[in-house]
Amino acid sequence: MRKRIVFITDCADAAYNELRGVILDNLQNDEIIVEPVVPVAPFSIINGNFVLRLMAEAYPEGTIFSIILNPSKERPARLIGKTKKKGIYFMGANTGVFTWLFKDFGIEELYELNDPGFFPFGGKYVHAPAVAQIATRKPLKDMGHPFDIEKVVKIDIPEGTIVHIDNFGLIKFTGELTGLNEGDKLEVNVNEKTLKAVYAKRMMSRETGEWVIYPGSSFGLPEFGKVRENGAKELNAKIGDIITFKKI
Numbered sequence: 001m002r003k004r005i006v007f008i009t010d011c012a013d014a015a016y017n018e019l020r021g022v023i024l025d026n027l028q029n030d031e032i033i034v035e036p037v038v039p040v041a042p043f044s045i046i047n048g049n050f051v052l053r054l055m056a057e058a059y060p061e062g063t064i065f066s067i068i069l070n071p072s073k074e075r076p077a078r079l080i081g082k083t084k085k086k087g088i089y090f091m092g093a094n095t096g097v098f099t100w101l102f103k104d105f106g107i108e109e110l111y112e113l114n115d116p117g118f119f120p121f122g123g124k125y126v127h128a129p130a131v132a133q134i135a136t137r138k139p140l141k142d143m144g145h146p147f148d149i150e151k152v153v154k155i156d157i158p159e160g161t162i163v164h165i166d167n168f169g170l171i172k173f174t175g176e177l178t179g180l181n182e183g184d185k186l187e188v189n190v191n192e193k194t195l196k197a198v199y200a201k202r203m204m205s206r207e208t209g210e211w212v213i214y215p216g217s218s219f220g221l222p223e224f225g226k227v228r229e230n231g232a233k234e235l236n237a238k239i240g241d242i243i244t245f246k247k248i
Contacts, residue, residue, distance in 0.1 A: 003032045003135050006059060008052055011066035011123060012039035018121075019068070019128050026132035041165075045096050045155060047239045050163035051234035052173070053100040054218055056088055066131045067092030068123035075118065079147060080130065080140055081110040087135050091127060096155035101164055110152075111144035160242045162190075163221070169230030170223055173243045177215055177222045180247065186213055186246040188224065197245070203227055213245060 007019055016037040016219060023034050038055055041047040055065065070076065076094040083090070084106030091103040091113070092098065115204045119125040131145060156176055157163065177199070180186075184199040188211065197211035206212050208228045216223035222241060225231045 003005050003062060004035055004059060004062065005032065005064045005066065005131055006038060006055055007066050007136055008034045008038045008040060008048065008055060009045060009066075009067065009123065010040050010042040010044075012037050015121070015123070018064075018124050018227055022124055022128035023132050023216040024113070026129055027135060029136070032135045035072075036117075040069055041222055041239050043069070044239050045069065045071065046157060046161065046163055048095075048097040048157065049100040052090075052097060052220075053104065056083075056086065056101055056105060057219060058086075061086045064089040064131060064134050065091070066123075068127055069093075069097055076153070077147065077151075078113040078115070078122075078126065079110065079152070080107045080113050080134065080144055080231075081147075082140065084108045089132055089140075091134065094151070094153050096153040098152065099154045100129065100157075102152065106245075107149060110142050110147045110149060111140050112147040135188075141194070154188065158242065160244050162239050162241045162243060165232045165237060165239060168225070170225035170231050171231035171237055171243070172216055172218055172221050172223050175222055175243075176220075177213070178214075185248050186245050187248045188213065190222055190224075190237060190243045191241055193235060196248075199247075 020034050040051050070093045079094050080091045159175045160174045162171055180199040186197045188195045188197045197212050199212050202207055202211050203212040203214040206227045210227045213224050
């Protein structure tokens, strides 16, 4: 079975091709595939959490995820390891970006990568070569030293938090849709704006320009958007904003 490497990063311009080039130069192995970049919102640990969890759901057992996303002022530990569920390998800074993944997939192995010191663009000079070593099945214990699980940074993502906005301006947020029926009228609050919306199972069946809350495609999260228009842009909605709603 081919091994797949997935970069989840806000370095989604030419920097990604540098990362990919380092991997290809280190491997020269047709049995290892470097997937297209999975972009995240710049500096957003919340979005990184969601995207990593989403990709872990989608990709096969044994996939290697390299998360290059670090807004921290201080240099955090670089973590490598493997999950209990699906045997997913991971590498990334200890910033809280693993919170959702570790909660749902568990941790089988966890190490701090041996620190080579600071490099400008550590993703290229540290992360990518280390990921190549993981892909060639180098034992993780030979690449670092055990890391205390209690020291893993966790972030809190309250109910109603916007975790992702797609290119159509559709908003994914945390929470549940219970007690709602097709066509129920809703009052929605976001960014101190109050909107009238409707609940529907298929938002595209509603009229263009109508605000809709509906069951989304990502492990049960609700979504909010404006039919065939960019609602997030209109609201100036950002990842980390809070959405609340009630039936009227």
